Amino acid sequence: MAQEALKSNGSTPAADQDIIISVNGLAVYYGEKLAVRDISLDFKRHHITALIGPSGCGKSTLLRCLNRMNDLIPGARVEGSVTYNGENIYAPGTDPVDVRRRVGMVFQKPNPFPKSIYDNVAFGPRINGYRGNMDELVERCLRQAALWDEVKDQLRESGLALSGGQQQRLCIARALATEPDLILMDEPASALDPIATLKIEELMYELKEQYTIIIVTHNMQQAARVSDFTAFLSVDREHIDDRIGILVEYGVTEQIFTKPTRQETEDYVSGRFG
Amino acid sequence: MADITSSVDGAAVLNPPRTRRKQGYRQSRLVRNLRESIIHALLFFAGAFSILVTVGIILSLFVDAVGFFQRPEVTLWKFLTGTTWRPLGQPVVPDNFGVLPLVNGTIMIGALSGLIAIPLGVGAAIFLSEYAPIQVRNVLKPILEILAGVPTVIYGYFAITFITPQLRSFVEWLNTTVGTDIRVDFFNALSASVVVAVMIIPMVASISEDAMRAVPTSLRQAAYGLGATRFEVATRVVVPAALSGILASFILALSRAVGETMAVTIAAGATPKMTLNPLTSVQTMTAFIVQVSFGDAPSGSINGQSIFAVGALLFLMTLFMNIVSNIVVRRFREEYE
Amino acid sequence: MMAGTAQGQVSGYIGIEGRRARRNIVGRVFSVVLLMCTLFGLVMLAALLVDIAIEGAPWLSPSLWQNYPSRHAEKAGMRSGIVGSLIVIGITALASFPLGVGAAIYLEEYAPKNRFTNFILVNISNLAGVPSIVYGMLGLAVFGRLFGLLEPGSAFADFLTSIGFQFQSGGLNYYEAQLFNIPWLSIRLPFGRSILAGGLTMTLLILPVVIIAAQEAIRAVPASVRQAAYGLGATRWQVVSRTVIPIAMPGIMTGMILAISRAIGETAPLIIMGAFTFVAFLPESVWDRFTAMPIQIYNWITLPQDEFRVHLAAAGIIVLLAILLTLNGIAIFLRNRFQIDWQ
Numbered sequence: 001m002a003q004e005a006l007k008s009n010g011s012t013p014a015a016d017q018d019i020i021i022s023v024n025g026l027a028v029y030y031g032e033k034l035a036v037r038d039i040s041l042d043f044k045r046h047h048i049t050a051l052i053g054p055s056g057c058g059k060s061t062l063l064r065c066l067n068r069m070n071d072l073i074p075g076a077r078v079e080g081s082v083t084y085n086g087e088n089i090y091a092p093g094t095d096p097v098d099v100r101r102r103v104g105m106v107f108q109k110p111n112p113f114p115k116s117i118y119d120n121v122a123f124g125p126r127i128n129g130y131r132g133n134m135d136e137l138v139e140r141c142l143r144q145a146a147l148w149d150e151v152k153d154q155l156r157e158s159g160l161a162l163s164g165g166q167q168q169r170l171c172i173a174r175a176l177a178t179e180p181d182l183i184l185m186d187e188p189a190s191a192l193d194p195i196a197t198l199k200i201e202e203l204m205y206e207l208k209e210q211y212t213i214i215i216v217t218h219n220m221q222q223a224a225r226v227s228d229f230t231a232f233l234s235v236d237r238e239h240i241d242d243r244i245g246i247l248v249e250y251g252v253t254e255q256i257f258t259k260p261t262r263q264e265t266e267d268y269v270s271g272r273f274g
Numbered sequence: 275m276a277d278i279t280s281s282v283d284g285a286a287v288l289n290p291p292r293t294r295r296k297q298g299y300r301q302s303r304l305v306r307n308l309r310e311s312i313i314h315a316l317l318f319f320a321g322a323f324s325i326l327v328t329v330g331i332i333l334s335l336f337v338d339a340v341g342f343f344q345r346p347e348v349t350l351w352k353f354l355t356g357t358t359w360r361p362l363g364q365p366v367v368p369d370n371f372g373v374l375p376l377v378n379g380t381i382m383i384g385a386l387s388g389l390i391a392i393p394l395g396v397g398a399a400i401f402l403s404e405y406a407p408i409q410v411r412n413v414l415k416p417i418l419e420i421l422a423g424v425p426t427v428i429y430g431y432f433a434i435t436f437i438t439p440q441l442r443s444f445v446e447w448l449n450t451t452v453g454t455d456i457r458v459d460f461f462n463a464l465s466a467s468v469v470v471a472v473m474i475i476p477m478v479a480s481i482s483e484d485a486m487r488a489v490p491t492s493l494r495q496a497a498y499g500l501g502a503t504r505f506e507v508a509t510r511v512v513v514p515a516a517l518s519g520i521l522a523s524f525i526l527a528l529s530r531a532v533g534e535t536m537a538v539t540i541a542a543g544a545t546p547k548m549t550l551n552p553l554t555s556v557q558t559m560t561a562f563i564v565q566v567s568f569g570d571a572p573s574g575s576i577n578g579q580s581i582f583a584v585g586a587l588l589f590l591m592t593l594f595m596n597i598v599s600n601i602v603v604r605r606f607r608e609e610y611e
Numbered sequence: 612m613m614a615g616t617a618q619g620q621v622s623g624y625i626g627i628e629g630r631r632a633r634r635n636i637v638g639r640v641f642s643v644v645l646l647m648c649t650l651f652g653l654v655m656l657a658a659l660l661v662d663i664a665i666e667g668a669p670w671l672s673p674s675l676w677q678n679y680p681s682r683h684a685e686k687a688g689m690r691s692g693i694v695g696s697l698i699v700i701g702i703t704a705l706a707s708f709p710l711g712v713g714a715a716i717y718l719e720e721y722a723p724k725n726r727f728t729n730f731i732l733v734n735i736s737n738l739a740g741v742p743s744i745v746y747g748m749l750g751l752a753v754f755g756r757l758f759g760l761l762e763p764g765s766a767f768a769d770f771l772t773s774i775g776f777q778f779q780s781g782g783l784n785y786y787e788a789q790l791f792n793i794p795w796l797s798i799r800l801p802f803g804r805s806i807l808a809g810g811l812t813m814t815l816l817i818l819p820v821v822i823i824a825a826q827e828a829i830r831a832v833p834a835s836v837r838q839a840a841y842g843l844g845a846t847r848w849q850v851v852s853r854t855v856i857p858i859a860m861p862g863i864m865t866g867m868i869l870a871i872s873r874a875i876g877e878t879a880p881l882i883i884m885g886a887f888t889f890v891a892f893l894p895e896s897v898w899d900r901f902t903a904m905p906i907q908i909y910n911w912i913t914l915p916q917d918e919f920r921v922h923l924a925a926a927g928i929i930v931l932l933a934i935l936l937t938l939n940g941i942a943i944f945l946r947n948r949f950q951i952d953w954q
Binding site: 309310317319321323324331333335337394395401402405406414417418421425426428429431432434506526532533534540560564581585589593 | 634635641652653658663714717721722730734740744756818822847873876879905912913924925932
């Protein structure tokens, strides 16, 4: 089908090492309602991929499939496969708790725990039985999240006392502490002011050296600025009343925004709808 | 999709080929899952424990109640229909075990206290919800809650040291000025009903007020916009919309009044009789149970068992009222959209 | 002023000014009536407090909490009742906390949304509406007498004697066994009229209230906190124990303290399950007989002499109210001090 041609834009089989996570024929049901279908795409390691599209077309749903957070919604059901570092995370024997440790997540509204900054970052390692030097891990993660200099003297203060932008960077540091390879970000800057947003975007650039980032965003300029690859999800035109999300186009960001191959994509990125 | 490694160890497969190895995550998945299952089971037991309690209540009441009815000196029919309750009377015959006087006492006090508490409670609820400014409400509402938290034995004391004397002197005055000849016993149903009413007013007020505040402001705005006064908005828009909650509060408050023990034991008396006169002494079902328990009757004796029969009847009455209140809420709930 | 409608008829709104004035008066009168309704309860509360203060304050003295009950009013005190009440609610708190909070955790975090769970919820709500005297009868039947299963000669009784329990007869018979042969470490079955039975009876009484309060506190924890914890790879119990419960704890404690303060004032259940009235000693083990403050107060109210009926009872009530006030004050303090302010 046409979807096959969109998979892993031009990569050769020998570059499979470059694919960190691969989605194949994914469909998600909430109870009886089909939310997204036929999603197949590969995400490249050490790159930033953006998921864009109008509201309600499955971007967040797709993102939450990548770390099995959808399992927490009663009635949610997944078909197809998601292969992370070669292993299908939806295979019957796989423990979602393990998956979630390996794949970090940052949410739309910053949600630090009502604990100290130190305890926020240390939470993930502690519950997973980390045996190394905690102080060193906390400092390393706060540095990676570009927050260390601002909070190094107040590690025992509550995480809720920070500003919105700082809280989000704290949440990023917290996610980094479980040493994931892949970080999922669900509209991480949409609740922040422009300056804080800029800092988050700079952070993403720095992080992609060590990690892979997949970001859902409503902000097309942000997607264009920040991402290497872009996937455009929209509503299935053939069953428009059912509001089923499908993958319309996936490719290098520059190409998606300047020379998209599908008319729908062109309409969306030029602001004609959505 | 080629395997990255051919190892069967799941952890190794999930590890990407990178220079930096992950250190120190050692938690056996088996141990963790076992711990989770044990905790889940313990929590389930705690959750289901309440069912055990209900079973316990039903067993403890009805096993002894059945034992009571199996005695030759008692018949179920006479129990439910007889109008004489003389458990200590001689000879011991079914005619002495008609429960209706106790039911009479219970219902009379329940109805009287409801008659007093319901209008006052709804009035307070309307005032707090529709009239009072928020600072006033924040002061008055907690004070009303305090009324509900006062132990009932204190209300009993208040009834016989304050309410009854006041009532009697008022009736004295009435008798001398108007020339009536009303008699007020020292133990009487009215005094008890007054304090029970004070006890349940917070229930009516609180639940009704919550129901009224749940009515969307848009409905009130619409009524004001049509030129209604505050009184009209309250009585013609808000109260009808909140009716299910308000009715439920009545039934719950009555159920509480029916189950009330210490205040009526202290103030209403210990003479079971069929009467409609609130100024004479009566005995409620609950007061009878206390009387027997205070008296150290042996558990297997007829008196010891009679309290379970009366208790079972009381339980059924309050259960019935609680169920009705649930149905009322569901049946009358207005759809706002 | 337009007197006609489009069709040329006389408008039905003519003359409403007079009615309007009347509507306003009705409204004003009504608002006063409503205020009266609200104040009725407050006036009653004030009368009650004044009555108790007048009758009881002159009789407040250390003998109230130092002396045991006596036939002489000058020497009578509530020592056994005060200590008894405190031990009872101590047992109640210890037993109802794990059961109540555990049930709330299960219902809010673990239970699937099916008919059985709904049945449990309805059941708890019904239990909250059962009169307290019924819990007394439950306590009597289950803890006091164990449904009469341990009558001498019954199968259970024989089983107990065979594994080392000894039969003790007395006012209420029971079977006793020494654990590890330590004199004071013994088990008795059934519990009879012991303070342990009293505490367990009160546990069952306040359990629905504790569960409901804990449920509300747990529900108030924002979903985003749980999401973050799950996202970091926490198991369900880790999410609950490390984020949800710590955040909900102030609310849970407040609910527990309020439930306990209700238990202190309850008289009927303890009378029914067999607490004593005239107790001139302090309980030394959980198997001892006991009395409680409200029972003492009730007893005094029933005595004919005014010193007991009016004055000592009021003094006892003041002591009881003082303890209640302290407990409620602690509850409010806890809630205000430890509640998290989510900005």
